[in-house]
Amino acid sequence: MTPVLDGCTPWPEEFVDRYWAAGHWRGNTLDNLLRGWALQYGPRTALVHGGTRITYAYLNRRVDRTAAGFRLSGLRPGQRVVVQLPNVPELVITVFALMRAGALPVFCPVPHRAPEVSHLVRVTQAVGYVGPSTYQGFDHTAMVADIAARGPFLRRVFTLEAPGAASPYGGMTADPSGCHYIPLGSLDAPPERALAQSADQVAFFLLSSGATEAPELIPRTHNDYAYQARAAADLVSLTENDVYLAALPAEVDFAFGCPGIVGTLSVGGAVVLVENPGPAHCLELIERERVTITSVAPAVAELWLGALPTVQADLSSLRLVQIGGAPLPRATAARIGAEWSCRLQQGFGMAEGVLTLTRPADPDGTVLSTQGRPLSPDDEIRIVDADGKDVPDGEPGELLARGPYTVRGYYRAPDHNARSFTPDGYLRTGALARRTPDGNLVVTGRLADVPPPAAAG
Incomplete structure (x- = not known):
């Protein structure tokens, strides 16, 4: 069995053996399961939001290209990323793309504000954040910029809308603390070879x-x-x-x-x-x-x-x-x-x-x-x-x-x-x-x- 993530409590071996023997655990990661679903159900509608309809095949392609974009932005396997998005297709794409890139999404309710978000960043040592630039009148980018300026961890902020004028270097902007701001939609790169990941992680x-x-x-x-x-x-x-x-x-x-x-x-x-x-x-x-x-x-x-x-x-x-x-x-x-x-x-x-x-x-x-x-x-x-x-x-x-x-x-x-x-x-x-x-x-x-x-x- 792969060593458990530091800070997590594993199931005892006797229970691990029991759950595998019963067929409950099958050794496939969620992002890899999505690949199989895309092959099986490719042209069928997977996600609907307003007038947007996304097929299984397109969903998997977007996850692939977004995962490659996350890796190009500097995210590394095992790093934690706070995800604070409403019920939009980008939420599903982001979560599966982060898993496919080997990063660990940290689900965060949209109503949470600086006290809760900074707590999550601190405990997980999150290096990234994905959220709206602004949502229902609240400036998420300003909140996260303040959190980034106060701590050593958060250095990549991916926004659902670009938080300002176009950047002269590929849509990425940086602030004095060294935190980079990247439009989520700009994460589009050719897929790389799939990472070898363990389903017990x-x-x-x-x-x-x-x-x-x-x-x-x-x-x-x-x-x-x-x-x-x-x-x-x-x-x-x-x-x-x-x-x-x-x-x-x-x-x-x-x-x-x-x-x-x-x-x-x-x-x-x-x-x-x-x-x-x-x-x-x-x-x-x-x-x-x-x-x-x-x-x-x-x-x-x-x-x-x-x-x-x-x-x-x-x-x-x-x-x-x-x-x-x-x-x-x-x-x-x-x-x-x-x-x-x-x-x-x-x-x-x-x-x-x-x-x-x-x-x-x-x-x-x-x-x-x-x-x-x-x-x-x-x-x-x-x-x-x-x-x-x-x-x-x-x-x-x-x-x-x-x-x-x-x-x-x-x-x-x-x-x-x-x-x-x-x-x-x-x-x-x-x-x-x-x-x-x-x-x-x-x-x-x-x-x-x-x-x-x-x-x-």
Whole structure:
């Protein structure tokens, strides 16, 4: 096995052997999987954004040429790059291109500002940043320039729009701190020979969320994330005829790989990217693009339900709506199936990996009132009391989890890891849950004083 990235906690060898033997881990990197998808589904539509439609073949070519551009700009394998982009095709292209170049994307929500972004740069020693020049009135370039001037790491800033006048040297400008500013669209170079990469290494970093303090970094490997997206796609019978609406921010695990963007691309479906989850825009998109599956938070679902009489969009293409991130009132859950004529899937998940979902064939009572069962047969779930002892079914307690796609530690956070993981590797989710007699989980809230991690919605 390839040595693990410094600062990451590996799975113990016995678990590595178990997950390989079960076929969960298959040894292919996410960017290399994209090559196979492009060969298989080349002329099919992969990404839709506004009037832009991108085929699988074109997506893979852009990833190839952007990866070569990243390398020409000075990025080296193993270096970290903060990616702070909205739901636009450039986000998908950038993430896969960085992985193909051997660099490690660090997903960063667009609303994050200097305190969070500088924290990510400092902890990961990120040498690069990819983001909009300005977005919704905020100057991202000025924010990043200030961060670069205050630290020794950040020296490459790739902007979605050129941040000023044309440069006399190939579109690149530099500031007094030595930080270079490069239009993202200028990263276009002939593809180089593919790097030899290991699928047991980190593919990218997700962030914990909801904490009052700085977010923790969650290292997800190619093996574990490819398995999660594939298993989630299989669970909902995703096919090349499906159209997934990415209404949640793409850096949210639920939207990126549950099955989300990665799972949809893995079967040849189309991903519709939307920056505004507002009901008028999204409901019209569902009608226009014949969307079959989407994932939203309960609050967004309620907004959509309330707007449907006014918008009056045709939602007959929808077959499945995934809900996660917070408890869903049973009355709201019942309305989704009745008013949208589609199946509801409830779930609980975290960017750290653990994911429970109801099944499409579950009875209505299970779908309306539980968060389902673990995604993987090798997910290990415990519900424990304050002393760490397992409680009987039906009794509430803290949900603990470990498995083939649940990390064993946060990045460069030994003190936090000591609090967040048991000695035998279970993640302490901080979620209060109980298990029903038929094995489904009902997540009822949070332990007192435990901030929520990155939930599935």
